[in-house]
Amino acid sequence: MRIIVDAMGSEIGTSVEVEGAIQAVKEYGHDIILVGDEAVIKRELHKRGTGVHGKISVIHAPERIEMHEPAALSVRRKRKSSIVVGLEILKRNEADGFVSAGNTGAVVCAATLSLRMLPGIERPGIAIAIPTMTGVSVIIDVGANIDPKALHLFQYGVMADAYCRYILHKSNPKIGLLNVGEEESKGTEFIKEAHTLLSESKLNFIGNIEGRDIYVGTVDIVICDGFVGNVILKVSESVIDTLVKLIKKEIKTNPIAMIGALLITTSWKALKKKMDYAEYGGAPLLGIDGACIISHGSSSPKAIKNAIRVAAEFKEQDVNKHIIEELEIY
């Protein structure tokens, strides 16, 4: 397996991607193509002098699409950016997958333009694995398409079903449509239409679910539009962050509680590991004719390493072939 890694994506910068790539080579034995500023990448590789250089090659791409840049415009203008150059390598079939922690909109746009959609799929969707009370669930879409049609939501169901079966190894994933209430009569016309399409399909669709069901793990797959999915992810991160900061503040005012906090450190760390997004390794951009994995902008080297693993599994398991097959069945 040969995976392309955008080495100018993450917020911290190239060091994260280089470190993640080295870890992936050591752990999985994959070949890696790092795409970005050659001098910077080589400096980072040199620093680590790890003897995996034969497994890592570098392709120069001098431009970086910044996080705040408008997606379509930057992809058109920055033809020498790490995202555009990296995806072109995938398009030429010179590698098996692509990983980027860069500007999500730009990755979606460049991937759609260069790799194209799978036959029959109208729009891509980002499927992210999240920790729940009972294990792992998937939310699709978390931001590839903020204004989808009902048909797109149905197709998200098909795509996430294949992803769940072949990457997360769930045999008959339960699918829920995110709504403001469980009753079929609830929601906007758009959501009701999606409900009808999902109900009439052969997918294991259990109906509407509410925001409170997501982390309970009521379903394996949560379907929503990319606007709502994006808000859910960011709110979830922020709620946990705020809660932790507030409890720390509270504990600091009380010496006994400070001792208590020390005593629960191990449990807290164990939980944090379970809840760690980095463990799940990036979110596949489903619907694209290729294995394209999007990582969080603030990814750690471990997150990059895991994203590389997912990219390789995505290709090995031939998820895209299964999506095309399922689209016909369902």
Place this chain on the structure above:
Amino acid sequence: MRIIVDAMGSEIGTSVEVEGAIQAVKEYGHDIILVGDEAVIKRELHKRGTGVHGKISVIHAPERIEMHEPAALSVRRKRKSSIVVGLEILKRNEADGFVSAGNTGAVVCAATLSLRMLPGIERPGIAIAIPTMTGVSVIIDVGANIDPKALHLFQYGVMADAYCRYILHKSNPKIGLLNVGEEESKGTEFIKEAHTLLSESKLNFIGNIEGRDIYVGTVDIVICDGFVGNVILKVSESVIDTLVKLIKKEIKTNPIAMIGALLITTSWKALKKKMDYAEYGGAPLLGIDGACIISHGSSSPKAIKNAIRVAAEFKEQDVNKHIIEELEIY
């Protein structure tokens, strides 16, 4: 002040509303009209035999609109429900405000039909106060209107501004529009249109905010459509709930951590009190010609008591007059 309380709203049932009403009489001295099944209410009052009966009257309403019932249909059919009967009392100006922990959709529908909208306001919005890192912020709308137009979002800004000034005592509340990114170019056409309306107004609008900004307290007022707002609230509750359950589970496997947990109990309780929705007392249904406060279905007596307080303050401060005035200014 005389406040009507729907005594058949909450999930637990009449005992909660009766207890909340008694607490409100004792604490604030308001008169309360309890609306619902007279026999049940009187039994609950009798049980408590508290000597506040002169301040509490009962109006019989034999029907209950259940939580799962479709809003418009149930309001039309159940003319003798506690929600419909209660709001009719407010319409006849025989009281100063109305509180319900019942079916939110039914309250919105019945209030819109019987009390009508304020002049110039097109749609109602539910404004809920939430705890943040820096204090309290307001999210509007959390479910009155799941498919609003851009103009409605602008009007939410005006209404929440008045609510913040006169009930939450914030002198110049900062307003943010919830979006998938901070840049003006982000979002659906609908959101961009709302952005333009808010920018051109005289409101203290700081632009787009993201899901992660809500609990940081970046703004005093978060504007979003009712679908997104509903999801945010339910996801937030669920994230905290899940996190607490998972850490408890983790701690139970470790005796040292169990001692630690005991030692931080005081801090945890202090934080819970700060984060307690019940403290903020219900969410006003803004835009309606009347003081109509919606409480969580799982309200405690304290939450009902606080909702009664907010209903009275809403009337005392004449928030609706300020909304009409601000609509002209902004």
